[in-house]
């Protein structure tokens with residue numbers, strides 16, 4: 001088995017203790033930092049995402065694998081040369097105004113990062129103006145809105161409407177999700193993408209990027 005495959009499997013298994021030494025072994029074997037990220041870490045998080053979607057593993061396991069990936073990234077990122085890793089796309093994410101739930105949103109952010117997206121996380125209780133300011137500043141491909149409360153779901157529609165009014169709606173794809181959010185609701189408020197879980201969010205973002213790049 002190659003060093004890359006061993007590192008890949010350690011991320012999937014959530015083997016935290018081994019991450020530092022396995023990452024260094026990959027470097028010692030001559031693999032470039034970008035190659036380690038693209039050929040071991042990101043595919044490993046793909047496997048984790050699929051297992052999560054199939055209910056083979058649950059939130060704690062995903063978080064441990066994400067932590068493994070981060071441990072490895074902490075070693076590799078300072079060694080990356082400019083342009084070595086092409087970003088899959090850019091995402092601005094947040095839990096909408098009035099809502100403080102962030103576990104699901106964090107999971108979506110982690111999984112998107114694991115899939116190679118650049119993620120700008122605005123946190124919780126994010127109002128429409130904050131999303132607009134960040135869209136103007138960083139020009140993302142996606143605005144991702146999370147809501148866990150039936151009382152805050154309408155804020156997703158408010159944010160989409162505000163993006164329209166600011167003339168920014170055509171520049172971004174809006175993805176929505178969170179336990180009470182349904183596909184019907186997403187369509188009603190004019191979102192582009194509905195994702196029921198973090199794995200689906202990654203798949204949908206990848207597909208949308210592939211279309212954008214055609």
Ligand code: B1M
Nearest residue numbers: 099100101102103104144145146149150177178179197198
């Ligand atoms: Co809150 N809470 N809570 N809570 N809480 C719920 C959501 C609730 C269903 C509990 C209940 O009554 N059974 C209920 C909502 C009822 C409703 O709206 N109809 C509720 C309530 C009422 C409240 C308060 C109002 C309680 C009170 O104070 N009276 C209050 C509101 C505070 C506020 O936000 N303003 C409140 C507070 C809290 C805590 C702070 C204590 C805590 C949050 C801690 C935190 O997030 N840091 C909390 C928690 C933990 C929950 C429950 C128990 C768990 C939520 C969670 O983290 N799930 C929840 C009940 C439950 O769900 N069993 C509940 C795990 C997480 C991985 O799943 O967030 O669904 P989830 O994310 C999934 C998908 O939904 C999806 O992917 C994720 C991973 O697969 N997803 C996206 C999420 N965002 C996405 C975005 C996407 C795509 C997919 O694209 C952009």
